[in-house]
Amino acid sequence: MSKRVLDACCGGKMFYFDKDNPDVEFCDIREVDNLEYYPGRFLNVKPNTVSDFTNLPFEDGSFKVVVFDPPHLIHAGDKSWSRLKYGRLEEDWEDTLRDxxxxxxxVLDDDGLMIFKWxxxxxxxxxxxxxxxxEPLLxxxxxxxxxxxxxxxxxxxxVQEVQSEKP
Structure with missing residues (x-):
């Protein structure tokens, strides 16, 4: 893969300066096209790859940087704007986040960094x-x-040692 950065659950790419940055592989479990979640406010979720962040379709060590900004909510109504915009974790949220x-x-390169937002x-x-x-570095x-x-x-x-021992 030629891209150096993976965003495993990009959502609406809200903190990106360039929402179409060619060096970032944007992933999300869903696609949303111009959904009005509040009068005059629209949500677009347009990943390059539709995938679940617990089962990414990339080879080991593929990216120098991984951005992991998973859903933070466990209590959000099925049709609430919060769930539509940010997603929701289900009852097995601990396993989901661990996985x-x-x-x-x-998928992080041996010398790579993961940026985690919570x-x-x-x-x-x-x-x-x-x-x-x-332990986070900082x-x-x-x-x-x-x-x-x-x-x-x-x-x-x-983790690097275990992955290098794989046949």
């Missing part, structure tokens, strides 16, 4: 880090209430 984190690490609106970051069983809190976290992870050496 997604591991899958993002799988909003503590419903689930505290400390609970998420327990699920991942990984991070920062942002937002009005300092409840949005940006963290950077490196692929652990133990």
């Amino acid at each position: 997604g984190f591991n899958e993002c690490m799988r 909003s503590e609106i419903q689930i505290p970051l400390r609970d998420i880090l327990k699920i991942f069983q990984a 991070g920062e809190k942002r937002g009005r209430n300092k409840n949005t976290h940006w963290l950077i992870f490196m692929k652990p050496a133990s």
Whole structure:
């Protein structure tokens, strides 16, 4: 693959300066075309690849950077604008997030970085880090209430060793 960056669950690509950046492989489990979720506000989800972030269709070590910004909500109505815009985690959210984190690490290059974004609106970051069983390299809190976290992870050496031993 010629692209160096993977966004595993891009949604509406809200934090991108260039929403069509040719160096980014945009993935999401859904496609949404010009959905009016609020009067005068429209949602577009246009991934390059439609896929589930727990089962990415890429080879091991394919990307230098992986962006992992999964849904943060477990309580959102089926037709709520929050669910439409950001997605919702189901009852097995812990397994889903663990599997997604591991899958993002799988496709991350040995010397790559994973950028993880989490909003503590419903689930505290400390609970998420327990699920991942990984220490971030660095991070920062942002937002009005300092409840949005940006963290950077490196692929652990133990993961690199296991992947290099595969036949």
